[in-house]
Amino acid sequence: MVKVYIPRDTTALAMGAERLATEMAVEAKNRGADIEVVRNSSRGMFWLEPLVEVETANGRVAYGPVEAKDIDSLFDADFINGGLSHPLCQGLTEEIPYLKKQQRLTFARAGITDPVSLEDYQAHDGFKGLKKALEMSGQAIVDEVKNSGLRGRGGAAFPTGIKWQTVHDAVAPGDAAQKYIVCNADEGDSGTFADRMVMEADPFMLIEGMTIAGLAVGATQGYIYLRSEYPIAHQILNEALAKAEAANLLGENIQGSGKTFHLEVRLGAGAYICGEETSLLESLEGKRGLVRAKPPLPAIVGLFGQPTIVNNVLSLAAVPYILAEGAKAYADYGMGRSLGTLPFQLAGNIKRGGLVELAFGLTLRELLEDFGGGTFSGRPMRAVQVGGPLGAYLPESQWDTPLDYESFAAVSAVLGHGGVVVFDDTVDMSQQARFAMEFCVVESCGKCTPCRIGSTRGVEVIDRIVNDENREDNLELLNDLCDTMIDGSLCAMGGMTPFPVKSVINHFPEDLHKPVTEDMAS
Amino acid sequence: MTAFNEQSRQQVCDIVEEMKNLPGAMLPILHAIQDAQGYIHADAVSIIADGLAQSRAEVHGVISFYHHFRTTPPGKHTIQVCRAEACQSMGSRQLEAHVKEKLGIGFHQTSADQQVSLEPVYCLGNCACAPSIQVNDDVVGRVTASKFDQLVDQLSTQALEVK
Numbered sequence A: 001m002v003k004v005y006i007p008r009d010t011t012a013l014a015m016g017a018e019r020l021a022t023e024m025a026v027e028a029k030n031r032g033a034d035i036e037v038v039r040n041s042s043r044g045m046f047w048l049e050p051l052v053e054v055e056t057a058n059g060r061v062a063y064g065p066v067e068a069k070d071i072d073s074l075f076d077a078d079f080i081n082g083g084l085s086h087p088l089c090q091g092l093t094e095e096i097p098y099l100k101k102q103q104r105l106t107f108a109r110a111g112i113t114d115p116v117s118l119e120d121y122q123a124h125d126g127f128k129g130l131k132k133a134l135e136m137s138g139q140a141i142v143d144e145v146k147n148s149g150l151r152g153r154g155g156a157a158f159p160t161g162i163k164w165q166t167v168h169d170a171v172a173p174g175d176a177a178q179k180y181i182v183c184n185a186d187e188g189d190s191g192t193f194a195d196r197m198v199m200e201a202d203p204f205m206l207i208e209g210m211t212i213a214g215l216a217v218g219a220t221q222g223y224i225y226l227r228s229e230y231p232i233a234h235q236i237l238n239e240a241l242a243k244a245e246a247a248n249l250l251g252e253n254i255q256g257s258g259k260t261f262h263l264e265v266r267l268g269a270g271a272y273i274c275g276e277e278t279s280l281l282e283s284l285e286g287k288r289g290l291v292r293a294k295p296p297l298p299a300i301v302g303l304f305g306q307p308t309i310v311n312n313v314l315s316l317a318a319v320p321y322i323l324a325e326g327a328k329a330y331a332d333y334g335m336g337r338s339l340g341t342l343p344f345q346l347a348g349n350i351k352r353g354g355l356v357e358l359a360f361g362l363t364l365r366e367l368l369e370d371f372g373g374g375t376f377s378g379r380p381m382r383a384v385q386v387g388g389p390l391g392a393y394l395p396e397s398q399w400d401t402p403l404d405y406e407s408f409a410a411v412s413a414v415l416g417h418g419g420v421v422v423f424d425d426t427v428d429m430s431q432q433a434r435f436a437m438e439f440c441v442v443e444s445c446g447k448c449t450p451c452r453i454g455s456t457r458g459v460e461v462i463d464r465i466v467n468d469e470n471r472e473d474n475l476e477l478l479n480d481l482c483d484t485m486i487d488g489s490l491c492a493m494g495g496m497t498p499f500p501v502k503s504v505i506n507h508f509p510e511d512l513h514k515p516v517t518e519d520m521a522s
Numbered sequence B: 001m002t003a004f005n006e007q008s009r010q011q012v013c014d015i016v017e018e019m020k021n022l023p024g025a026m027l028p029i030l031h032a033i034q035d036a037q038g039y040i041h042a043d044a045v046s047i048i049a050d051g052l053a054q055s056r057a058e059v060h061g062v063i064s065f066y067h068h069f070r071t072t073p074p075g076k077h078t079i080q081v082c083r084a085e086a087c088q089s090m091g092s093r094q095l096e097a098h099v100k101e102k103l104g105i106g107f108h109q110t111s112a113d114q115q116v117s118l119e120p121v122y123c124l125g126n127c128a129c130a131p132s133i134q135v136n137d138d139v140v141g142r143v144t145a146s147k148f149d150q151l152v153d154q155l156s157t158q159a160l161e162v163k
């Protein structure tokens, strides 16, 4: 029996993996070939999806991107024995430079294991961190996370260990004394899919990380707040949760330790602002996602008024490795105050889009060129938006910036959640500035005026600039409006929307000064 | 989509009864109703309000806050077009214009024959193979105008076959 791997990851499915898996099984039967189709998840080399892998004595051999129409020729080329002659053959998967050059800690198992097989997870170091944690004091776990230097991967880069310490030390008020672990799986940023990949490729790792967090601070209930746009992740998470519970890796008296941790998935409902942690908590409580003023911090007054850890998927997913291998092993990656690895996500107009997990310190250009291979369209690259819709657009003069939090901050940019969206030279940057404001109109929670009204004004002002109505005056007005939003907004939605807008004003001014043409006026 | 009859009312009551004691029950209830009935009917709002001991205005406030929830019946098929940046970089603005022209409707509208509802979405997590759309439950990547036309034609043939 030969194992043939066909991913059930969202992007693989979006490129035809389901039909491929079905027809592959049928054709194997027709030919009397003895294969087992395993539904793994993606390796994160999305330009090769659907990527079919075949197990051979030398390791897995990869073929991609495979369409249903290629099945016949694959069998003819003896792919089930790793035949190398097929034009779609990529050789041994592990030797593909894109993958080989990465430092995969969080994504070490992605695409290798069956995401919902506990046996696979355990055979690949799964639950090693939890086993250690079950024998440690809460404080010792918190110390380990502190010493790893892990900073939150959701955008704000706040030290995870310090957040955990606060929740550890907080005394839950009231009769229903209860602390909570909340995983922020709202991943709303365009250009990001690392959280999705964790949940679709390695859900037990997230479950393990959250359980360890529960042990660290004495929380017995956790929620994964998952965006409703991720139905595949939802299904896979639920399958994994059921298996973990059945194996007593979750629930009451975990592995006879006397410790308890319950975990549940809750769905968002298509609101970007609910990725902001206090809006998320309101939403989990069943309310409109209006942002709360801070302080008090969620660590002290969080879900249902109780001390709560809110962490991004990637932050929690890094924890099992840190516990299993030790804080130092993790901190040995990276530079300065940016320790460990960050999964970058190459997206948009890029030849080789996908997930690239590396220690901090590579430059943006190396990422775009060595990994990304230039644009998908083959045209020159012009602008790169890093860090999601609230992140700046970087012109070529800034592409040599090292990919770490402080270097990006120094050029008024953010790494955020590691999303990198590439645009070629056909982009009209005035429209990108306009969209930043428009997105804020659509997604503002409405609590404060600079964000709610300012963004609407922003769209109008940019339209006037583009249409050359009092261009210089309106540019000045736009700058003022940006400053008002930065200074007067309660959260980063209104406070950072000006980042991409200002980056267009500063680095791509020519696009705001174009002569008006007929089709633009329409 | 059928009207809000006795059966739909009973279904809403059952859902509310089953879920109302969950911590933060509102969103799970709204999801369950929309999954079962396609939208949240005005008459469902008072049942939810009673079940959760909240005012109808509060329930309505929650429904209207979230883009995902709808208060009108969707068409037989729902098509979502991603409007976010990674898809823009791969021509989603042109694709969006084509989609609207082909279907003859704009966002938040349903075709006159009740076949298709069109909705915007801001990122489907398929940003490495953009532009992306979602047709009912399936995300589709690298969508071109002709690929879109094919998908729509398939939808209408499927509709004929089921009848």
Ligand SMILES: Cc1cc2nc3c(=O)[nH]c(=O)nc-3n(C[C@H](O)[C@H](O)[C@H](O)COP(=O)(O)O)c2cc1C
Pocket: A151, A152, A153, A154, A155, A156, A157, A158, A160, A184, A185, A186, A187, A188, A189, A272, A273, A274, A275, A276, A277, A278, A310, A311, A312, A313, A315, A316, A491, A492, A493
């Ligand atoms: C508008 C807005 C959207 C956000 N969206 C997300 C998100 O989708 N996922 C996320 O993890 N953090 C998001 N954040 C950051 C969270 O507020 C919070 O900092 C994070 O969940 C903390 O987890 P971490 O320390 O592990 O990064 C968002 C913040 C803002 C202001």
Ligand code: SF4
Pocket: A273, A291, A443, A444, A445, A446, A447, A448, A449, A451, A452, A489, A490, A491, A492, A493, A494, A495
């Ligand atoms: S800045 Fe915008 S999103 Fe944030 S609290 Fe104010 S209105 Fe809400």
Ligand code: FES
Pocket: A444, A445, A446, A447, A452, B065
């Ligand atoms: S809730 Fe969006 S503006 Fe009132």
Ligand code: FES
Pocket: A190, A191, A192, B082, B083, B084, B085, B086, B087, B088, B122, B123, B124, B125, B126, B127, B130, B131, B132
């Ligand atoms: S931006 Fe369209 S799928 Fe992410």
